[in-house]
Amino acid sequence: MKITRQKHAKKHLGFFRNNFGVREPYQILLDGTFCQAALRGRIQLREQFPRYLMGETQLCTTRCVLKELETLGKDLYGAKLIAQKCQVRNCPHFKNPVSGSECLLSMVEDGNPHHYFVATQDQNLSVKVKKQPGVPLMFIIQNTMVLDKPSPKTISFVKAVESGQLVSGHEKQSITQLKEEQGLLKNPEQKRRKKRKKISGPNPLSCLKKKKKAQDTKSTPSEKKRKRKRIRNRCTSKLLSEKQNAE
Ligand SMILES: [Zn+2]
16 A cells, blocks of 8 residues: 555656656645644654655745644644744745635745645645646645645646647746757847957956067067078178179
8 A cells, every 4th residue: 555655656746847847855835734634643744755755855834824823722732833843935925914725825826936835634725726737735644645646737737738838837947948058048138248348358467478479479580680681781791892892
């Protein structure tokens, strides 16, 4: 049983890695319901997540989730302690906190740019997360954690990308990277900088070297010239002397 569970996880994870650019360390957003279920199932999240996903993981949450757990009081004290040990990721509700589920949903909207996983027991949130393509969803069932299979929305999105109807955010990134590597993308700012460099003139150090070389090269032809002059002088002197002799 355990082996098949892990096999499925590996397969699903591979799907998200290949199609959505999900990478280690896997960033998993936990909500209060998931923390509570982990507490009840006595699941050591810090051990189990990396073992199950076969990779480095970062347990994260948001201020809104923590705030919600605080307001819910004593019953969720243990869950709050678990959530407080997670890294707090910035959400857009700094001044006006929203419910944990609303907050986590906002974190994975618009193509899930930070490649978050969502770990929740909240069915309403799960349904909404599944409508966002490319968000790995995790939950606890029978005291074991499970990575859900890619949602129908996620699969149809990938098929649309493959048939050329859509360009995924992940692909957009790699396209721009390729373009940059091949020098096809030129920032107007970079062009300006290059022009400025040209105006500023050559490196003074390189000028010094050139001058030295120039002097060296100059010295040799001038010597040659002197020699020529001497030869000419000799010739003229010879001619003169001959003329004088003739006279
Ligand atoms: Zn929030």
